[in-house]
Amino acid sequence: MAYAKLVDVTICTGCRGCMVACKNWNDLPVDTRDYQGSYQSHDKPNGKTWNVLQMKEYENQSGGFEWLFRHQACMHCEEAACVKVCPEVAITTTDMGNVVIDQEKCVGCTYCVQNCPFGIVELAEYVNADGEKAERAQKCDMCNDRIHEGLEPACAVTCPLDAIVFGTKEEMLELAKERLEEAKLTYPDAQIYDPPGVDGTNMIYLLAHPPEVYDLPPNPKVPTSAVVWKDYAQPLGKALLGVTTMAVFTGFITNKLFNKEGHGHDTEEGGEINEETKQ
Amino acid sequence: MIEVTRRQFLKLSGATAATLAVIELGFDPKKAQAASKELKIAESKVTPTICPYCSVGCGILVHVKNDDVVYTEGDPDHPINRSTLCSKGNSVRQLFTSDRRVKKPMYRAPGSNTWEEKDWDWTLDRIAEKIKETRDKTFVTHDDGMPVNRTEAIANLGGAALENEECYLIVKLMRSLGLTNIEHQARI
Structure with missing residues (x-):
């Protein structure tokens, strides 16, 4: 069953509890930034900081000033570009709908980094059991270990305002609709962000303004090059390889089997067999 | 009909199986790979405490494993915060794990720009001395x-x-x- 995280940005206060809880649970390293002139700490999630709170200064239609806060992390797309393009099958969708990366299988090719429609995945240092260090793709896995043990993701547990809620996708969509009714009273442009271009996401937003205001792509899609390559070119290539190999093998073996007494008598023997079949 | 001996049949079917294996029929490694890693708080010893930062006084559970704090989280049974924590409360684990944690009294003499480690006896004596001196004077x-x-x-x-x-x-x-x-x- 698909589970989802609902992020209601209309009630978020920007306390960043989710950011620290994520670092705490996933034992992520320090990732400092110089002061950039605003309260925004990191510009976006990266391999060392899996969720980042976006703080935007926004002037609304009536000229009023608004602080926009948005918890940004992996969107866990139903049809995930990273899963599609990964050549090592290191990125997979689990039975609960979250997208996880196996750093043991990852080779750091950055296909996922280049193809993520939300720009979430990035490489970061990974240390394996033998203490070897390598650059591997890393991102939010929706606390894969926690949710498979019946716990909620660390960010959802810690959110003091229930702006991040975790549950089945249906429940979350229902809750989002309920909250949308209330949010519309304050924000007429409020909307649910569950983009159909990637077949829906397992992190749903309830946005107070159109997605562009939050730097979200209004209609994200799996890149066409990835679809063409992975859904058409590669299967065709693999099939051709298989067909060719099969033809070569069968040809070789039948040749060996039925012509082994051959040595110059091929046509005669072949003829005999054909005649026998006819009879 | 083609006369196929048992030997020939085995050879043919073996070749077909090998070919099928090459073109990856019937394999789906994505499904086989849903196993999750072991939960890091599975065997931990849990101790409740109170957040030291603001005056709200949220409850925190401290998970200890092998003499190390592996995780801190909001106490779900605490009536004030009911499992939630802000960014400061969430960082409480670092009070123990940070390499910048001060474990001994530090003393900076008047006019000096360096800190020196002191033991508790010296520190408490010094504080008492200064309190007495200042109090008597003022x-x-x-x-x-x-x-x-x-x-x-x-x-x-x-x-x-x-x-x-x-x-x-x-x-x-x-x-x-x-x-x-x-x-x-x-x-x-």
């Missing part, structure tokens, strides 16, 4: 003919990690010394 017994018995040269600052009982004892001690500047960090 103690006021009467103001405008009224008995006041106070010193305004020493201030005390409490923290949110203090319990009710600790606060009571601190205030009692400070009042007995004649302090009037008694404050609490959470009110500043």
Whole structure:
């Protein structure tokens, strides 16, 4: 069953509890930034900081000033570009709908980094059991270990305002609709962000303004090059390889089997067999 | 019909199986790979505590494993925060794990720019000495003919990690010394 995280940005206060809880649970390293002139700490999630709170200064239609806060992390797309393009099958969708990366299988090719429609995945240092260090793709896995043990993701547990809620996708969509009714009273442009271009996401937003205001792509899609390559070119290539190999093998073996007494008598023997079949 | 001996049949079927294996029929590694890693708080010892930062006083559960704090989270049974925590409360694990944690009293002499480690006996003696010295020098017994018995040269600052009982004892001690500047960090 698909589970989802609902992020209601209309009630978020920007306390960043989710950011620290994520670092705490996933034992992520320090990732400092110089002061950039605003309260925004990191510009976006990266391999060392899996969720980042976006703080935007926004002037609304009536000229009023608004602080926009948005918890940004992996969107866990139903049809995930990273899963599609990964050549090592290191990125997979689990039975609960979250997208996880196996750093043991990852080779750091950055296909996922280049193809993520939300720009979430990035490489970061990974240390394996033998203490070897390598650059591997890393991102939010929706606390894969926690949710498979019946716990909620660390960010959802810690959110003091229930702006991040975790549950089945249906429940979350229902809750989002309920909250949308209330949010519309304050924000007429409020909307649910569950983009159909990637077949829906397992992190749903309830946005107070159109997605562009939050730097979200209004209609994200799996890149066409990835679809063409992975859904058409590669299967065709693999099939051709298989067909060719099969033809070569069968040809070789039948040749060996039925012509082994051959040595110059091929046509005669072949003829005999054909005649026998006819009879 | 083609006469196929048993030997030939085996060879043919073996070749077909090998070919099928090459073109990856019937394999789906994505499904086989849903196993999750072991939960890091599975065998931990859990101790409840109170957040030391603001005056709200959220409950925190500290997970300890192999003499190390592996995780801290909001206490779901605590009536104030019911499992939630803000960014400061969530960072409480670092009070223990940070390599910048100060484990011994540090002393910077007047005019010096370096910190030196001192032991607790020396530190407490030094504090007592200075309190006595300052108090003796600045103690006021009467103001405008009224008995006041106070010193305004020493201030005390409490923290949110203090319990009710600790606060009571601190205030009692400070009042007995004649302090009037008694404050609490959470009110500043």
